[in-house]
Amino acid sequence: MFEDVPSALDGAVLDSAVLDTVFRQTEVGVHVLDRELRLVRVTGAVLAERGVAAEEVLGRPAAEAYRVFGVEVKESVLREILDGGAPLRDVPVRGRPPHDAGRLHVYSVSVYPLRAPGPDGAERPVLGLVATIVDITQRIRAQQRLGLLYEARERIGRTLDVERTAHELVEVTVPGFAGSVVVALTDAVLRGKPPELRRAGETPLLRCAAVGGSGNALADGPLPEPGAVLLPGLFGERLFGERLPDGPELAAGGARVVAPLAVRGQLLGAVVFRRPPGADPYGEDDLALVEGVTAHTATCLENALRFTREHIVMTALQSWPLRPEGETRHAVELAQRHRPGGTGAGSWFDVIALPGARVALVVGQVERPGLSSVATMGRLRTAVYSLATLDLAPHELLARLHTVTQRLAREQARARGADEPVASCTVAVHDPVTGRLELARAGASLCVAVRPDGSLDAELVEEGPLLGGEGPPFACSSHLLPEGTTLCLASSARADGGPTAARIAAALAAPDRGPHPMADDLAALLAPERVLLVARTLRLPAADVAEWEVPSELSAVARVRHAAEERVREWGLAVDPLTVELIVSELVTNAVRHGAPPVALRLLRGDAVLTVEVRDGSATAPHLRHAKAGDEGGRGLDICSTLADAWGVRYEGEGKTVWAEIVLGCSPG
Known part of the structure; x- marks a missing residue:
């Protein structure tokens, strides 16, 4: 060929x-x-x-x-x-x-x-x-569009703030892509509320959230001011007309692009991009770019809204009310601090009044921040309150709280991607009658005592395993503290190692200062989202305590019963002496018959409650039984539960204490 x-x-x-x-x-x-x-x-x-x-x-x-x-x-x-x-x-x-x-x-x-x-x-x-x-015009424009899309993904949505995200969209697109940009958001979005589904033909109410570019970029008027309501339509008829397009839409002549900001059918707002006279008009390729940028912006706005809602919930959950001081004012002088930071660290503190004028101080923290941690914190706090009613020793309370944490971990493990919770927690129980402090700790936290002479004890109790982690046994200790000892408990210290012992001592070792100034000084040493308790220990006045040793014979019951009745009359309490006499008689009789020596009776006078305590050397648990009509005994605890407002059992190192509380009425006369 x-x-x-x-x-x-x-x-x-x-x-x-x-x-x-x-x-x-x-x-x-x-x-x-x-x-x-x-x-x-x-x-x-x-x-x-x-x-x-x-x-x-x-x-x-x-x-x-x-x-x-x-x-x-x-x-x-x-x-x-x-x-x-x-x-x-x-x-x-x-x-x-x-x-x-x-x-x-x-x-x-x-x-x-x-x-x-x-x-x-x-x-x-x-x-x-x-x-x-x-x-090479098309190639250059394609590179520019790709670069702008990359810049939008890098710069838009970094702050998790709705209005800042709108401003970031303006900063990215002006002046490279548009001479002027107006971003409008729905009123609900600007107030941090979830957007409503858009109804067909509905004209949404929007406000100008961000604007950028030349003030004379629009031939038919100046740009709107931030915060202005944009009606009718979205930005007014001169910008939008009377409807919002479902996607990016070119205006006549290609000098303007209108695009909604929407996620899964929920309208968050809208954007207008406009080029000044003499600039290249927008084309179909620009519409694809606008769609990518606005879709990313809408996703960032949704994330910001979710963060805002979670922040509101976390702040509400962590802004718990302070406990009434009247319940614990005879046991400790107390100051409480919480440094909010918006991250939802799941830190908490509690002050729980216990029978016998004692008080439990609790400080804890869920280790991973976020809304789920705050929710876990709430469930753990509820569990602590429930377990505290059982009058458990601090280390036993932590052991049961560990079981609760493990159960929460199993429940959350069923949800995809959920982190299993672990938590630190310190429980301290102070007895103002004896001055004894019982401590137990899971995980790391700040736990320091400064005695009235200024000596610092930063090793009150060793660190223990985390709740939900390795589990019991948890570290525990017991201390006899002089009155006026200042105790400081806080959720985990600063990331930089926390305040030094010298700085803690300087803040606490000042007998003439109250707990509140001390707490202010210490709070400044702690990281945000941490909680702090500063408690100065007190002793119950001797005049409010009456105690008798009881011989291990039934004939002694009558003597201590009459002595208790006489002391109640001397105190002038607004309570029926016969009620006190019956409760004392039944509890002492039960201890002499079924317990072990030594047996002792103690009365504690409070502002609103009279507490009757009977201690014996037996660890055998008394239980409430219902005697038959012909039975001669078996009615002791039943009588106590009927006459007393509350009763229970507290186990100690050797033996137990059965207690009953009688709420005082109005003073006689």
């Missing part, structure tokens, strides 16, 4: 054929300039594409010829190459060609010297210049 092809193709004929093909058919712009920098030849396809006739440019000087193409050139640069300077390679040049004068184009231009053919190695004269011109 190649018999008719002349052999001269390897010479001048081949060169001529190649040049003819290039200048007639290729779409790459090839331009030839002579030594006078006149345009003498140009690719025919380029002329046709640009809508330019050959006679309009051929033979004309470069500056004049290229002006027809919409490009300005500097002849000095071309002259330098003609005189032996370095060629130009891939230099971007901008222009507005006559076939698309409303849009700026970018060309990649390369210019080389054109030399006459000659022997190899010989110096060849320069006949002119050859320039190749490629329209």
Whole structure:
């Protein structure tokens, strides 16, 4: 099939054929300039594409010829190459060609010297210049769109704040993509409430959340002010018309794009992008970019709303009311502090009044921050209150709380991606009658005591395993503290190692200062989202305590019963002496018959409660039973539970204490 092809193709004929093909058919712009920098030849396809006739440019000087193409050139640069300077390679040049004068184009231009053919190695004269011109407008715009989308994903939504996210959208798109941008959000979104599903034909109420660009960018009026209500429609008829499009939509002439901010059918707001007069109009590719940017912004707004709602819930959960001081004022002077930080660290403290004028101080923290941790904190606090009613020793209370934490972990493990909770917790029980402090600790926390003489004890109890972690046994200890000892409990200390012992001692070792100034000083040493308890121990006045040793014989019951009745009369309490006499009689009788020596009776006078306590050396648990009609005994605890307002059993190192509380009425007379 190649018999008719002349052999001269390897010479001048081949060169001529190649040049003819290039200048007639290729779409790459090839331009030839002579030594006078006149345009003498140009690719025919380029002329046709640009809508330019050959006679309009051929033979004309470069500056004049290229002006027809919409490009300005500097002849000095071309002259330098003609005189032996370095060629130009891939230099971007901008222009507005006559076939698309409303849009700026970018060309990649390369210019080389054109030399006459000659022997190899010989110096060849320069006949002119050859320039190749490629329209790279689409490639540049695609890169710009990709860069803008990348910048939007990097910069929008970093703060989890609704209004700041709207401002970030403006900052990213002005002035590179738009001359002016107006972002409007629904009134519900701006108030931190979840958006409502958009009803068909409904005109939502929006407010301007962020605006950027030139104030005169809109030919039909100035830009709205932030906070302005934008009605009718969204931004007013001059911007939006009377409806909101379901997706990015071009306005007439392409100078404006309107796009909703929506997630899963929920309308969060809308955006208007506008270019000033004379700028390139928006096209279909720009709509795709707007859709990507607004979709990312809407997702960030939804995340910000979720964070705002969670922050409100966490703040509400962690802003618990202080416990009434009247319940514990005979046991400790108390100051409580909480430094909110909005992260939902799940820190808590509790002050729980216990029978026998004792008080339990509890400080804890769920280890992982977030709303789930605050919810776990609430459940653990409820469990602590329930377990405290059982009058358990602190280490036993933590052991049962550990079981609760494990159960919560199993429940949360069923939810995909949920973290299993672990928590630290310190429980301290102070008895103002004896001055004894019982401590137990799970995990790490601040636990320090400063005695009235200024001596610091930072090793009250060792660290124990976390709740929900390795589990019991938990570290525990017992101390006999002098009155006026200052106890400091706090959830985990600062990340930088926490306050030093010297700084703690300086804040606490001041007998003339109250707990509140001390708590203020210590709170400044702790990280945000931490809680702090500062308690100064007190002793119950001796006049409010009456105690009798009881011989291990039933005949002694009557003597201590009458002594208790007489003491109640001396105190002048608003209580029926017969009620006290019956309760004392039944509890002492039960201890003498079924317990073990030593047996002791103690009465504690409080502001609102009289407490009857009977201690014996047996660890056998008394239980409430209901005697039959013919039984001679078995009614002791039943009588106590009927006459007393509360009763229970507390186990100690050796033996137990059965107690009953009688709420006092109005003072007689």
